[in-house]
């Protein structure tokens with residue numbers, strides 16, 4: 758009995774570990790910002806994949822993905838505000854010396870996402886590159902490759 762219980766617990770712990778990204782990043786501040794970026798990536802990925810014809814267009818799913826990406830994008834300045842580093846981090850220290858510019862780039866992502874029309878495939882196709890451009894502009898300046 759006891760043994761079976763332990764096996765179950767271990768199995769659950771493994772699953773939880775597998776689902777958690779960046780378990781090897783120790784710094785909680787760095788981990789939190791990576792998780793916000795991953796939420797943005799997952800949801801923007803849903804939109805980009807539809808816009809590029811890799812998955813079928815679904816207006817409700819696109820609207821949900823847009824809302825989730827937008828919500829996470831409003832967290833960017835909060836999760837990046839405290840300067841913190843980790844060997845696994847790709848953040849450049851210039852984020853904290855050019856904070857206003859970094860915050861402007863986060864705001865540009867928010868603006869482009871809120872302006873993205875997900876009601877039709879045509880509209881989404883026309884708009885999604887602007888959003889991708891907002892990701893790229895910030896990564897180019899503030900993320901090491």
Ligand code: HEC
Pocket residue numbers: 778779787790791792794795797798801833845846847848849852859860862863864866888889891892893895896899900
């Ligand atoms: C205002 C700046 C900014 C914007 C806008 C931005 N990012 Fe990021 N992103 C960063 C920085 C800085 C990092 C590096 C964080 C670290 O490693 O500590 C990062 C990291 C990431 C990562 C890697 C996360 C990880 O687990 O290591 C992904 C994926 C990502 N961004 C996707 C996106 C996508 C997709 C968009 C646009 C929809 C976007 N980002 C917009 C600044 C930004």
